[in-house]
Amino acid sequence: MFNELTGARSNTPGAANGTTEASCPDGNGTMPSCAGLAVPYVPFQQNNPQKYSQTEALSNGTLFPGLNLPFHLKVEGSTVPATPLAELQALEFVVLELGTYLDTHKDDTEAFNLYKQYAAMEKAAKAAYESKFGPLTKSAAAAGDSYQWLCDPWPWNYEQNEVK
Amino acid sequence: MFLYEKKLQFPVKIATPNPKLAAVIISQYGGPDGELGASMRYLSQRYSMPYAEAKGLLTDIGTEELGHMEMVAAVVHQLTRNLTEEQIKDSAFAPYFVDHTTGVYPTAASGFPWSAAGIQSTGDPIADLTEDLAADGAMA
Numbered sequence: 001m002f003n004e005l006t007g008a009r010s011n012t013p014g015a016a017n018g019t020t021e022a023s024c025p026d027g028n029g030t031m032p033s034c035a036g037l038a039v040p041y042v043p044f045q046q047n048n049p050q051k052y053s054q055t056e057a058l059s060n061g062t063l064f065p066g067l068n069l070p071f072h073l074k075v076e077g078s079t080v081p082a083t084p085l086a087e088l089q090a091l092e093f094v095v096l097e098l099g100t101y102l103d104t105h106k107d108d109t110e111a112f113n114l115y116k117q118y119a120a121m122e123k124a125a126k127a128a129y130e131s132k133f134g135p136l137t138k139s140a141a142a143a144g145d146s147y148q149w150l151c152d153p154w155p156w157n158y159e160q161n162e163v164k
Numbered sequence: 165m166f167l168y169e170k171k172l173q174f175p176v177k178i179a180t181p182n183p184k185l186a187a188v189i190i191s192q193y194g195g196p197d198g199e200l201g202a203s204m205r206y207l208s209q210r211y212s213m214p215y216a217e218a219k220g221l222l223t224d225i226g227t228e229e230l231g232h233m234e235m236v237a238a239v240v241h242q243l244t245r246n247l248t249e250e251q252i253k254d255s256a257f258a259p260y261f262v263d264h265t266t267g268v269y270p271t272a273a274s275g276f277p278w279s280a281a282g283i284q285s286t287g288d289p290i291a292d293l294t295e296d297l298a299a300d301g302a303m304a
Contacts, residue, residue, distance in 0.1 A: 058174065078174070086175055093173070096228065103220035136170045155172045156238035158245065 045101070047108045054090040054118075055080055063097035088129050091122040166227070173231040178242040183257030186243035187273060190260065192236045194270025196282030197299050199233035202226075205283040205299060209292040218289065237268045 050065050057063040059077030060070075080086050098115040105111060126136060134148045135141040141149040153159065192198045206226030213219050244257070244266040252261050259275060270278035284295045 081175055081177075083175070085171060089171070089174060096224075100221065100224050100228075103224060104217050106217075137167060149170075155170060155234065156176070156241050158242055159177060 045105070047105055048110050049101075051114075054094045055087075057097060058086070058090040058093045063094055063101070084129055084133070088122070088125050091118060091125050094118045095122050166230070172235050172238060173228070174235055176235055176238040176242060178239065181245050181247060181251075182243050183247055183251055183261075184255050186240045187256040187260055189236065189243065190240055190269075190271060191273035193233065193240060193268070194278035195272035195274075195276075196279075198270075198272075198278070199229050199236055200270050200278055201283050202300060203229035203233060204280065205285070205296065208283070208285040209289075209296070212285070212287040212292070213289050215289070218293075240268050241266075 045064070045067065049067075051057070051063050052060060052065060056077070059080045060068050061077070062068050080090065095115065095118045098111060098118060102108065102111060102115060130136055130140045134151055135144060138149065141147060194200055203226050206222045206229060210219055210222035210226065213222055247266065252258055260269075260271070263269070264271075272278070283299070284292070286292055286295075
């Protein structure tokens with residue numbers, strides 16, 4: 001068993017680091033001290049992956065079809081209502097997803113260009129939304145004619161337009 | 165630092181209140197694998213992460229989890245609005261209601277209040293990432 005394990009090990013690419021059988025004695029039991037117990041493997045997302053449209057992304061909870069591994073294989077996404085807020089949420093979700101992707105793929109220039117495009121679209125959409133429905137950030141609240149931050153709706157209310 | 169945006173990440177609009185469902189969903193808010201735990205896990209672990217890619221991921225995902233927390237809280241809030249006495253008595257929501265009424269409180273469905281004992285930050289990036297796989301794989 002010892003010889004089989006060490007034989008397998010010496011055939012592994014990258015494992016050859018000058019270690020000889022002599023430095024790997026089976027001195028403390030049946031398992032050689034140098035034998036790997038387990039090798040975990042996580043598939044790494046490749047550059048330039050396929051992407052959903054922004055509404056499909058928000059509906060499926062991911063921008064990337066390759067990462068869409070639904071719970072209990074339930075394939076249909078959630079229904080995203082056709083509202084100005086949901087459109088903004090979809091744009092922001094794409095910016096968020098691309099930003100997270102770029103954390104581990106910073107040299108993917110196509111993704112970075114897309115990130116810049118979507119960030120600009122989101123900025124414009126947010127400004128348009130705020131001019132109509134009120135501030136989403138404190139800095140936007142500072143830009144108004146009066147202090148509108150406390151006005152309904154608050155996000156957790158039944159409808160964002162609900163007035164209590 | 166963190167700045168608030170006065171909106172949810174995804175729309176939450178629950179037409180029919182359901183306290184029985186709220187009694188289960190509250191675990192995704194304050195249970196060991198809930199969103200509060202996820203936020204605290206990632207935002208605490210990032211300080212001992214040596215790699216920029218993973219510092220970025222832990223920061224960005226830890227921040228996103230705060231947004232998830234708000235959505236789950238909104239779900240619980242909307243599931244428990246306008247309740248009648250009959251909906252509360254003899255329902256799975258009664259034990260929660262006796263302590264918190266319809267306030268949103270970070271607790272596991274089993275009644276155990278949110279605890280940092282449900283997360284880990286070891287200072288060892290491999291150990292932490294392995295814990296992240298276990299926690300977020302359980303309930304992303």
